[in-house]
Amino acid sequence: MTxxxxxxxxxxxxxxxxxxxxxxxxxxxxxxxQDLALGRRYLASRYEAGYGGIHLPVExxxxxxxxxxxxxxxxxxxxxxxxxxxxxxxxxxxxxxxxRFVKDQAWVKERVVKALRGEEIWCQLFSEPAGxxxxxxxxxxxxxxxxxxxINGQKLWTSWAQYADYGIMVARTDPTVPKHQGLTYFWxxxxxxxxxxxxxxxxxxxxxxxxxxxxxxxxxxxxxxxxVGGGFGVxxxxxxxERYAATDSNGFGPSLDNLVELARGLDVxxxxxxxxxxxxxxxxxxxxxxxxxxxxxxxAMLAMQAGKEPGPEGALNKLFSVRSRQKLSEFAIDLxxxxxxxxxxxxxxxxxxxxxxxxxxxxxIAGGADEMLLNTIAEKILGLPxxxxxxxGVPFNQIPA
Amino acid sequence: xxxxxDDGQMAIATESRRVLDARMAKDRLLxxxxxxxxxxxxxxxxxxxxxxxxLAIPEEYGGLGLGLIExxxxxxxxxxxxxxxxxxxxxxGAARGLLHGSDVSLKEEWLPKVASGEKIVTVAFADxxxxxxxxxxxxxxxxxxxxxxSAVVAGQRADGALVWAQxxxxxxxxxxxxxxxxxxxxxxxxxxxxxxxLVFDGTPARLVAEGDTARRIALETLSAMAVVTAxxxxxxxxxxxxxxxxxxxxxxxxxxxxxxxQSVKHRIAELYGLVELARANGIxxxxxxGQEHFLIAAADARISATEAYDxxxxxxxxxxxxxxxTWEQGLHLHMRRARSLAIEQGNLLFWEDxxxxxxxGVAA
Numbered sequence: 001m002t003x004x005x006x007x008x009x010x011x012x013x014x015x016x017x018x019x020x021x022x023x024x025x026x027x028x029x030x031x032x033x034q035d036l037a038l039g040r041r042y043l044a045s046r047y048e049a050g051y052g053g054i055h056l057p058v059e060x061x062x063x064x065x066x067x068x069x070x071x072x073x074x075x076x077x078x079x080x081x082x083x084x085x086x087x088x089x090x091x092x093x094x095x096x097x098x099x100r101f102v103k104d105q106a107w108v109k110e111r112v113v114k115a116l117r118g119e120e121i122w123c124q125l126f127s128e129p130a131g132x133x134x135x136x137x138x139x140x141x142x143x144x145x146x147x148x149x150x151i152n153g154q155k156l157w158t159s160w161a162q163y164a165d166y167g168i169m170v171a172r173t174d175p176t177v178p179k180h181q182g183l184t185y186f187w188x189x190x191x192x193x194x195x196x197x198x199x200x201x202x203x204x205x206x207x208x209x210x211x212x213x214x215x216x217x218x219x220x221x222x223x224x225x226x227x228v229g230g231g232f233g234v235x236x237x238x239x240x241x242e243r244y245a246a247t248d249s250n251g252f253g254p255s256l257d258n259l260v261e262l263a264r265g266l267d268v269x270x271x272x273x274x275x276x277x278x279x280x281x282x283x284x285x286x287x288x289x290x291x292x293x294x295x296x297x298x299x300a301m302l303a304m305q306a307g308k309e310p311g312p313e314g315a316l317n318k319l320f321s322v323r324s325r326q327k328l329s330e331f332a333i334d335l336x337x338x339x340x341x342x343x344x345x346x347x348x349x350x351x352x353x354x355x356x357x358x359x360x361x362x363x364x365i366a367g368g369a370d371e372m373l374l375n376t377i378a379e380k381i382l383g384l385p386x387x388x389x390x391x392x393g394v395p396f397n398q399i400p401a
Numbered sequence: 402x403x404x405x406x407d408d409g410q411m412a413i414a415t416e417s418r419r420v421l422d423a424r425m426a427k428d429r430l431l432x433x434x435x436x437x438x439x440x441x442x443x444x445x446x447x448x449x450x451x452x453x454x455x456l457a458i459p460e461e462y463g464g465l466g467l468g469l470i471e472x473x474x475x476x477x478x479x480x481x482x483x484x485x486x487x488x489x490x491x492x493x494g495a496a497r498g499l500l501h502g503s504d505v506s507l508k509e510e511w512l513p514k515v516a517s518g519e520k521i522v523t524v525a526f527a528d529x530x531x532x533x534x535x536x537x538x539x540x541x542x543x544x545x546x547x548x549x550x551s552a553v554v555a556g557q558r559a560d561g562a563l564v565w566a567q568x569x570x571x572x573x574x575x576x577x578x579x580x581x582x583x584x585x586x587x588x589x590x591x592x593x594x595x596x597x598x599l600v601f602d603g604t605p606a607r608l609v610a611e612g613d614t615a616r617r618i619a620l621e622t623l624s625a626m627a628v629v630t631a632x633x634x635x636x637x638x639x640x641x642x643x644x645x646x647x648x649x650x651x652x653x654x655x656x657x658x659x660x661x662x663q664s665v666k667h668r669i670a671e672l673y674g675l676v677e678l679a680r681a682n683g684i685x686x687x688x689x690x691g692q693e694h695f696l697i698a699a700a701d702a703r704i705s706a707t708e709a710y711d712x713x714x715x716x717x718x719x720x721x722x723x724x725x726x727t728w729e730q731g732l733h734l735h736m737r738r739a740r741s742l743a744i745e746q747g748n749l750l751f752w753e754d755x756x757x758x759x760x761x762g763v764a765a
Contacts, residue, residue: 260761274763277750284753287760288704291697292678295685298403306405313677320674371663377673378666382646385661 024081039083043118074246094122183231251325329357455516462512480636502609532747556597631706700756
């Protein structure tokens with residue numbers, strides 16, 4: 001048994017020992033507030049057990065291990081349905097990025113430990129009505145205000161902002177230069193005067209994303225995390241910093257075993273559904289696709305364990321898994337005939353096909369729309385040209401709105 | 402299981418690709434398409450010279466004693482060039498079937514000659530449209546065969562064939578002496594595969610295995626060949642993706658390289674995804690040889706490789722526009738090979754059903 005194998009075995013043992021208290025079954029029927037409170041207690045336990053901030057430096061309260069241990073733990077944890085969703089952004093991007101870009105180390109350490117214990121939550125104030133995929137097109141203004149800054153504008157699709165204590169934010173400090181050059185990166189206190197958070201109800205009924213209005217919000221200059229005009233580089237570093245994360249070839253939807261079990265109880269044309277060629281074809285194609293993604297992930301782990309950089313094909317995971325989950329969810333509903341129209345508002349998207357289906361479009365847009373992922377593959381891996389961009393090199397305030 | 406190629410395996414990949422880059426020529430392959438009975442002899446000489454014919458045959462029978470991983474890497478290089486005279490995969494399959502049979506004299510007689518390239522053997526499992534029927538219509542009695550097999554790959558040239566037949570009420574795997582079979586060449590869209598209908602009218606044959614053992618060996622042999630073919634398909638798909646990319650970077654229209662248009666670049670990015678899934682499944686399947694889940698891994702590899710090669714053949718041609726459909730440009734070598742390889746070793750319908758039976762226990 002390698003060190004990694006024993007790390008995995010220990011992690012699994014610990015997860016099993018507390019699954020009854022925090023896992024999927026313990027969460028059933030809880031309100032979101034109750035679930036969040038349970039999540040905070042789970043994170044505290046996780047931190048005490050030595051599984052908080054696995055890859056973060058010891059001097060900031062992390063465990064000082066590598067990305068390999070981090071991904072091993074996350075992969076094991078995924079199977080238990082723990083209440084971690086409220087903290088995924090917080091611990092994924094803002095926390096590692098403040099370690100790298102905020103100078104006051106004592107303050108950073110305090111924030112990191114509180115976030116790892118679930119006592120504080122960070123959000124990421126990037127997307128706006130005029131800038132999602134085109135992040136550098138954002139319009140929120142940061143203007144000098146004495147020895148600090150004054151922020152005005154609106155952010156959109158900000159996950160868990162309604163629970164957030166702090167946020168990282170990109171704002172425009174100079175509209176007279178081309179769009180990428182006029183951005184600056186800050187952290188903000190979400191309780192500062194002038195910040196208003198309004199939850200948005202999504203098509204699936206959930207409201208994990210928000211509009212955030214910023215009205216004359218005052219920031220000190222020590223809240224600036226990039227050179228003035230150098231915010232886009234830190235924003236890119238933010239989006240890259242969670243490159244090594246657990247993946248799920250189910251596209252964060254139900255497993256293929258789940259579909260097989262569903263089909264076992266159903267008939268098509270008076271015959272068992274599993275004997276129907278169309279059902280068999282759907283199962284087989286999805287099995288092959290998911291097995292391919294699993295093998296890509298397994299080889300990436302082996303590469304990391306050998307101290308090598310994993311191949312670029314890891315970029316395929318989200319694109320292929322979520323897109324196919326959407327179609328398979330449609331198929332699973334169809335398969336049930338009229339029984340397929342029922343809907344359980346408390347269904348989990350990892351076990352219920354209808355919940356999976358109605359939430360799937362979000363998965364294909366959030367964290368990089370399919371089209372942007374294809375652009376990234378085409379440009380960064382295959383060396384194909386960037387799209388024609390009419391706003392390239394044009395001062396931001398001269399780009400037609 | 403998955404793994405990372407070691408240095409020796411990487412050397413096989415690089416060297417086989419280098420040799421074929423230097424020796425293969427599209428201009429030599431194109432005329433073969435219109436001639437029944439011809440195949441690319443220079444490639445076959447190269448395969449023998451490089452030891453590919455014996456690569457995965459045990460050393461005690463004159464081979465190199467390597468396995469599916471290494472043979473897969475060679476197949477990938479041949480696939481990129483639409484090389485692969487029909488004998489490489491079928492010869493490996495027949496040898497593997499013989500190896501798992503119990504007749505030692507049969508192994509001693511044939512395997513060293515297959516390894517050296519002196520004898521050509523193929524595999525004839527399918528009955529008409531059924532890749533591996535529960536009971537074959539070909540009958541084996543008193544060391545002789547009666548019946549017919551359609552469009553057997555390499556059937557025009559092979560000296561022997563491992564045949565899926567019926568012995569009374571039991572299935573049987575037998576090695577038929579094709580010098581005493583009637584060969585009817587099939588005019589095909591991919592003629593260098595040397596397809597022939599084989600008619601057995603009392604053709605001498607020797608028993609390799611029968612009953613459940615025969616069924617197990619046949620299915621395992623077919624799976625191993627499917628994994629080799631999946632690598633060949635992967636090599637073809639990857640080559641087409643690269644050609645599409647290169648063409649999209651050089652061909653200009655509306656004032657820019659066509660690869661700057663999302664409709665084109667996304668199509669190529671999708672191909673990249675299919676190629677990498679096929680590669681990942683191919684590696685996993687090759688490394689799963691001999692393990693309990695081998696059939697499942699082989700089916701996954703076969704399905705994703707077929708999808709990758711078919712899609713790449715369609716889309717690469719589409720991206721080339723008019724030039725892509727000309728005889729001279731030769732993309733149709735891949736288009737044709739994508740289809741012939743999609744059928745050899747069992748079509749997608751067969752593999753989808755086999756996979757689902759393996760994972761659910763429910764037969765079609």
